[in-house]
Amino acid sequence: MSFTLTTPSGFWNPLFWVIFLALFGLISYLIYLRGNPSYKKESDQVKPYLSGNIEPTKEKVQVKAGDIYWGFIEALKGYYKVLEAIHTGDIRDYILWYLGVGAIITFILIGGV
């Protein structure tokens, strides 16, 4: 059974990628083995250092989905304002978009453009 997929500009062989991943995993494991042997998983070592302050609850330190990519979304505020405005959730708008796009496509097809 062949693994090689020939494409218009070259080829793709997933086997090479798997070998690369295995090699990468092996190197990572070797680095891991050279780690500090005095580390104890079930001790105070695993607690975060907060300059003597009490550790907040897990719920409070959790990164929420809404916080992720805040900067990206803020930078594209103008773009998202338009996009959210057209996603009205109103079925009448759904049909209007359909009719509008249908009219444009038919116009192009009958030679209008």
Add this chain to the structure above:
Amino acid sequence: MIEHLPALMVALPLFGAFIAPLFKKHHEGVSIWAIFVTGISVVLSLLLTKEVVTNGIIMYVFGADKPTLVLPSGYAVPIRIMFEVDAMGAFMAISATLMSFIGAIYSYSHVKKDTGLEKYYALLMLLEAGILGMVLTGDLFNLFVFLEIAGIAGSALVGFRNYRGEASEAGIKYLIVSAVASLMVLFAVSILYGQYGNLNLAYIAKNVSFNMVDMIALGLLFTSFAMKCGAVPMHYWVPDAYTEVPAGINPPLLVATYASLYALFRVSFTLFANVVIDLARVGWIMSILGVLTMFIGVTMALIQKDVKRLMSHHAISQTGYMLLGVGVGLTVLHDPSKLAEFGRDAMAGGVFHIINNIIYKSLLLMTAGALFYVTGTRNLNEMGGLARKMPITTISFMVGAAAISGLPPFNGFASKFLIYETSYRLNPLLTVFAMVTSVLTLASFVKVFASAFLGPPLEKFENKREVPKPMIVAMLILAALCILFGLFPNVVLDKLVYPAVDALINFAQYHSWGGLA
């Protein structure tokens, strides 16, 4: 039996659907019945595909003395209802039966607590019958009928959990959108029937004269199927429907969406393939719709906080890749050198992406369903640290997320790779959009992974544990397919995808009624 396979493909799930209400008081029985029926359908679709790939197009004439008797003596045109199954139809049939089967397995536990399961499973099998009819028929009016069956069954399933207001609303929206699109399909079919006096796809294709009325019919069909497959800017119904439908129905509902995409390809290639002058124009419209769909879909996904809604926007985005791949092929269909150079491979990328997306998107929507099953919420802000509680769901999610993002060696990579390489030949800007979309796809799945699965274990989920076994089995089958299709892309391409693509390109074969005319 082999010669009756096309009819059996539709008859079996129909029979299953009509028997399902008899299990009204045996909820476990109806689940097993649905798994059994959909499982047999998978076997039938594999047999059908083997037959088509080995012996070419299969014709099936309903009501004829012999099912292969296309033109009885004295007849110059086909008058009966005909199924015409080529490799593209068979490819879609495999997708439909496989996903209905996996959906039925997953549903065994997922909807166990709901009432009215006999209706649920009857609708699931009806949806399967509708999809199969759409992809196997060679008749335009039949296409409309099965489109309606799939649309009505799909909308009823979207609104299945009618104790949730959002589900009822989404179901009604889906029903109205489907009805409007179907009505316009019927209008276009009647235009063509008025002109050519026949409803047979191949017959009309051979006689189509490309006048203004034909082009209006093409415009109506194109737009209606584009809306039904969720192309931007007519995609608004998709997030509502995919979010509210029970996760076990997501796989067959995805295939129902792509059956409309199939109809769009069938109309563009088979019905109007002889329109030499205007076909490039249709191809460009398809490619531009594809780029818009992929980019707007993914950017909308990035800002979602509802895990299923986020994934539903991704389903829209991925449709863009299919439109782009096949659109590129359609643009150069009548240019033999460009078609051989990159057009055929572009179409292969697009068609391969259909089955890849059906697999990993179903997997991802099922993991979202698993999260909802365990936590009782779809809000990502309220989740966290679930990887320890749901290890198999987490691994399944990681496989699905890697596949949809086009990371090698998962299945999404191979089809996206083909689309990037080939769309670049038509216009590099198309590829830029496709690659940026992939990066944003990965980014939004990192968001889901970080917020739902990673982080410190939350107290409120302390007593939660992994989903039941049938749900795990369904997810693992799909995860395994993501890896297998990624490791052996050329096997899938050679056995399924390229025959399907060639069936679309060699439209003259489809027009010849199995070699009789």
